[in-house]
Amino acid sequence: MAVQTKAQQKKQLGQKAVEKKNKMQQQQEKQQKKQVQAKQDKQNKTKTKNVVSQQSKKIKKAPLIKATEKKQQKIDGLIENYSEFVKQESAKYEKIKQNTINMIKIDKELVKTAVKALLKYHDSNKKDNQLLESNDDYIYLEIVLSKVPEKYSIRPIQIPLPTPIYSEEFNSRFCIFSRDPQREFKNKIEDLDIPLIAKVQGYKKIPQKFPTHKDKHQLLYSYEQFFCDYKIYDLLRKPLGKLFYERKRFPFPIDCDKVPEYLKEKVGDNYQNYLNDLKNYTYFQMGNGPVYTVKVGREKMDVKDLVKNIINGAYNTIPHILKQKIDHAAVRSISIKTYNSLSLPIYNQLNKEELTQLKASK
Template sequence: MVTTRKIIKKHVRSSKVRSAQSTKKVKNHINNNKKLQDEKNKINQTSEALKRTSKSSGKDNVQNKRKIASHAKAISKITESRKRKREDNINNEENLDCIDLNDLSEEHVLQCISVINHLTEEQLKNNNALFDDENQPIFMQVTCIRVPKTPKRCMRILLPHSIVSSSDEVALFVGDLQKGRRKDYEATVEHYADLLRNCNCTKIKTIIPMNQVKTEYDQYELKRKLVGSYDHFLVDGKIAGHLSHLLGKEFYKKRKLPTSIRMHSKDLKHEIDYALRKTAMQIHSCGDTHIVQIGHTSMERKQILENILATCSYLSKNYPGGWANIRSIRIKTSSSLSLPIYTTLKNKCLVKVPIVQPKRPKAYRNVSGELTTIKNVASVTVTPEGDIHIENEKSLP
């Protein structure tokens, strides 16, 4: 009996355990089914919402695409402009770095200067010159790699030592105290002579008023004589713009354009000395060579060397294309051979053509008007370059 009871108890216990396990499995299965159904419902709801939004936002997507395309174009333009600025900055840094003045051997430059002085002395002996102390100007010839596209302009370079010698004659252009062709200009000459005498300015030999330029130097041959009779010219800054039209092209050819000064300055002597330390270099696109005067034969060799180094450092920043566009630099006189002091064998394809935009004043604009006194016949527009364009031309009745 005992054994049967034990067997029955064990059977009941096992059956209870099995029933409990089965109930747990059923509950787990039910819970899993519920989770799957919930997930399916969520997926269906999201898919329906996406369909609805896609249908409603079809037009918005087109607009968004257009906005994105426009933004992309703007961003690309900004990135290109930034790249160009970076390249320009890199090129400027390279130009400043490549003028490492170690490229210019000071010993070689001094040797060239001594050779030029020796050649000028021999030429004076052979020509039996009347004046042995006659000075000859020393020029620096700059050859570029690529010819720049630039308007004709005059570039002023400040030198540490003046190129005006004691025997050079300097003339000063001044304005008239009394305007008019029939007015006497002797009063203006005396006025400015007293002003220079009070300031201890002895370098200026003659004073030329504006009225004298209009009356006595109105012809081409007289202007040529005026250019040849003086070595350097100064002009009052108030009349510099008006005087350039009266002087003509001879002053530009001989590189004797007058340097402007401020006559109302408190320290007039310092103003004149500062102006006489400047030299002019004509920039043009007619050829690959540009010439500038950097001294004369009576100067010391070290002074000429310092002027050469100062001009080279100035050209590295302000020359069209910078120092990278300079092929060679030579020094010479008006009657001697040119001696090279700097040369490069850089490939021409590595240098871009420099383009310099002109600085136009406010008055530099087109002028339009009627061709005749009769109305509505023809209107004409004249450009600052001198080109004429006829518009609305009609035949006379």
């Protein structure tokens, strides 16, 4: 091992001293930066306090606005004051409906002819219909638009019909999803004469009683119409799953406590009348279009009743579609059909190109 000379030892000590000095300088610089940052943070904090204080003073000085009505709050997808909401929507709807009647002229005799042809087709194919798995005996109204709406709602809509398509005669069965415990609602309706309500199911037990896709499929086709307490409407999306959305069979929200204010003029304060009134409507779930179908009749109904239901069904359904920023000119056609038949048109609207061709051919 080589012995270091005095010069080498001196040089090594000098390097260590320089390194020590550099290290001390770096530590001092870090300390200075921390002090500067702390000072800036303190200034920013003080500035923020001053701004908040000034804003607070402005708020205190601002005049208080007394609300004339309780602020509306959304609960489970529906507003708290549902009756007031329905009144406002009804006013808009009636205005659009009147415009629809004026703009879209449906020929009653043409509807009658189409109904007779459809029933004749059904009778001639009765054997084939019996071989099909589906026992669907509905008459459907089909509305086709020339463009797709920018917005749409998936919440079911009640469409009033002159002649009910749900009744004991048709063996109709309704199911209501209630809040838990379900026994409270069952006790409420236990002594009421409501023949179409066949099932009350607490929503929290849906995953337990119908855990698989097959179970939900069986539930879906066990009842013709589903309803739910409006307070749990949004809570049903997960337990029912996408099957109910895909088949457009999502429950229509009802009041499970009392008769809604907006219906008291029609059914009074009688809860039994309110529940029985549910059969006087068809239920339309809009979807994104541009083709819409809604049940408006049964194949066993009289021709005159079917004609009334089809015309009223069209004029009561179209305004709900037109509320989505669609004008009357976009209604391309209106037809009727059964589950397995072709569509028979009862109204057609020519576009500009077709009108030009028609004029040129004359």
